[in-house]
Each structure stands twice: as structure tokens, then as C-alpha cells.
Amino acid sequence: MAAPMPASTFLAALRAEGVTVVEVGDWRTHNRNSKGPWGPVHGVMIHHTVTSGSARTVAICRGGHTALPGPLCHGVITKDGRVHLVGYGRANHAGLGDDDVLQAVIAERVLPADNEANTDGNRYFYGFECENLGDGEDRWPDAQVETIVRVIAALCRHHGWSVQSALRHRDWQPGKIDPSGPGMDWHEVQARAAQRLGTKPPGTPLPQPQRPTVSVAKLAAAARTDPAAKGTPVSYAGTRTVEVALVDAGLLEKPLLDGHFGTATITAYAAWQRRCGYRGAAADGIPGRTSLAALGHAHGFTVTA
Template identity: 70%
Template structure:
């Protein structure tokens, strides 16, 4: 039983294991949490995508489709070994599975054959989709396999689990065949070898202050007239919103990455707090006011 780490820690764990991480849009808050809880987590589930082409694969895993909305996993492991983070939280990847398999994963025992589908796997597993046609012929490049091992090892290591906490979708839900092209016992063996080698020696640099691009922020503020809605893909919006929340200018419920009318109103309060008035306090960020906000709440400003 384990509580998932924060999204930023999740990404840091993968990077510390030597994984090349690509952060896709608003992945940190893109999830299906409104449809049910996520956690406690008990293991890592590996899938193949039945798709070709990294860009198309990442898009469908992030967005999903009509019958199954995205995200369809937490990370997409591409042929070149890069891991594209597309969501964090509850994701539509595991579906219902066998309670005996879940019990075995929790107990760190070899899982029995799956013959039932009655337990919510989306709640209890990290999910990684691997770019592969799943026909048994599409190759698994060494870089991709290495990334799968590193991703699994990073999370197993963090939670203090063993390699028996790593399973394939085919071991969870009757009728599933993924991942096809290698055996899960073989993969668990490689994960176990990596864990036995000790913690990676990669030293992560100390996190610097977030950087907010003024021009991108202004564009976001001018293009989102509604109070709230679909978050924009520029993460600097959330940085500024968090500062406004910390300062008491914006309610936390609006910390959603959407620079709509409510955030504009909150920013106008900040501008008036600084002594501005008239068009200088219209809620659209200017360099001087944004720089002052960054000084007080811990971010820097660029053009």
C-alpha cells in the first residue's frame, strides 16, 4: 500500500533513474480523478499501444477517444526510449482485473493466472504504454526496453517494492495479450538486476525558480475569456495563479492553468495592490507587476 508521490516528484524519480522525460502539456493535472479515486498504488503495469509513430501514439494516449477518454496511461515509452508524460492521477489504462492478482502483487508473490475481472486497476497501478504494434513481429529496440526497465525500477525503488510489483496487462485482465514480444518474467528479472545494482548515481541539480514568459502569459490572458475551463498548455499560467493564491488574490479552486476572467480580476487586484490604476490595472500582466509578483512568490520573468 503506497501513496503516489506528487507529479513533480514522479518526474524527478524517472529522471534520477536515467530516463529521458518529455512533459506533454498539462500532464500534471490531466487525469480521470473525477470518475473515482487514485491510490493507494500497489504496482506498475506495462502495456503495448497497437499504434505506429510516436507523435500519433502520444496524442491518442493523452486524449483517448470517444469510448475511452484520456489519459490512457501516465507515460508513453517511445521506440527511442524517451518517456512522454501525458497524465498524472487516475488514468484509463488497466480496467477491471483479477482480485487474486492484486492480492499477489500486494504480497509480493508470483501472481496466479488471471481468470476474473472485478477489481478497479485504474485506481491501483501506474500505467505505461509502450509504442509497439503488438503483433509479435514489431521489434522492441534496446533503448525502449532499457527505458521500460528504468521506469519500473524507479517506482519500485521509491516505494520499497520488489520486481514482483511489475506486471503486464495480460497478467491482470483476462483476454489481454499486452505486452507482446517479451516475457514478463524476463522483464522482472531485468528490473530485479537493476534494483540489486543499487541506487543510480545520477545527481539531480537543485531545482531553480520557475521562469514565466511574459509574452506567453499575456497571450494566454487575452485568449481565455471564460472564468475557467480547459487549461492552457503553457505551464507559466499555473505558476502565476499559484502566486496569486498564495497572496490571497485568487481562490484556490481557480488554480487550473486557465487565465480566464476570474484570474484577470485577481491579477487586477494585485496591480491595484501595487498602486496601479486605470488601464495599468486591467488584469493583463505587465513586466513591472509580474516581476514584483515573481520577487515575492518565487519565480523569474523572461520576455
């Protein structure tokens, strides 16, 4: 979980990463917040516009059109490498996408194929539209690609994310191809952003199961480990799956996703138990089968004994 940063902090983060920013009108308050929530945010999404001409592109992304009102993103990255800020808050950029992809972004692991459109991405992602015709021939200039790298680094740096919290529109919504074209190598973009952050570039691990299995007994044992006790704490791989679910539920900060059922995770799980209707000693942060099954049903895992 991460609350969207204030607009002034967003602007400062971009500038601190060396991004040239153009502020367009009332961008700080131009949004679609009246149509639904914005946040928690889990990543940054990159698009291309299928337009040409910087002024026209910025105008369209700010104002939208009859079928899709603006803003259509938070920032427009034009071919000269400048970022034009056109809105802040909920923006019509991501649309409905795949909940399995959202879980993978939260967990910062390899993305599964996007084969569903069932989750509101406008709520969960920062969005940047990039000026490009999207015809497979329009080349991405070096200045524009470098700015994409810096935008990703800026937002990941602020939130404590890895570059695997950055994704393309094509990764999120079935049928989309953006961003693509000559000069756009997404693996290189992520590698360069990771270099700016001083971290390793994403590898290519085997995809995780789309619906993991969590043992309530093993999870409870991990949660009962006394951090002050001597010896090795109980470790259980399913802890990370549950932490991802708690992040998705808005109860745990994403940087605290570490696979250890420590104080922060216990506090977050206790909040989940209270959300399920438990009170007092029944909401102690130690997972039980009923509350865990409810979390798994809502956030994509199966519970066993």
C-alpha cells in the same frame, strides 16, 4: 498501502534512474480523478498500444477516444526509449482485473492466472503504454526495453517495492496479450530491473493458494508477543496473509509487510477494528474472530479457530 507520489517526485524519480522524459502539456493535472479514486498504489503496469508512429501514439494516449477518454496512461514509452508524460492521477489504462492478482502483487509473490474482471485497476497501478503494433511481428527495440527496465526500477525504488510489484496488462485482465512480441522477454525485464535495485530476480515458487486459511488463535498469539520480552517471538505464517489484507484495505504501508505482527501491524489492525465499529479496549489491535472474519471476507482469506 502507498500513496501516489506527487507529480514532481514522479518526474524526479524517473530522471534519477536515467530516463529521458518529455513533458506533454498539462500532464501534471490531466487525469480522470473526477470519475473515481486514485490510490493507494500497489504496482506498475506495462502495456502496448497497438499503434505506430510516436507522435500519433502520444496523442492518442493523452486524448483517448470517444469510447475511452484520456489519459490512457501516465507515460508513453516510444520506440526511441523516451517517456512522454501525458497524465497524472487516475488514468484509463488498466480497467477491471482479477482481485487474486491484486493480492499477489501486494504480497509480491507469483501471480495466479487472471480469470476474473472484478477489481478497478485504474485506481491501484501506475500505467505505461509502449509504442508497439502488438501483431507478434513488431520488434521491441533495445532502447525501449531498457527504458521499461528503468521505469520499473524507478518506481519500485521510490516505494520500496520489489520488481514483483511490476506486472503486464496480460497478467491483470483476462483476454489481454500485452506487452508481447519479438524482443519482449518479461522475465528478463524483471531480472534487469532487480539488478538495478541490487536485489535478486524473481524466482518461480509454487503458486500460493488463492484463498489462504488463517487461525484466529494463532494470529492472536502472534499479536500478543511482547517485543521487549526475552525469548523467541511467536511466529505465524498467517500473519503475512493478514498484513496483505491490511495493505489492500489501505491501513498498512506495503514496505511494512514483513510477516511479523509488530507495532505497525497492531496499529493497522486496530484501525480495521474501528472501521468495523469497535471502540476503546475492543479496538486494541489483537485480532478477534468477528473482525478477522470481516477482513477475510473483504480481502480473500478464510478464518478458522
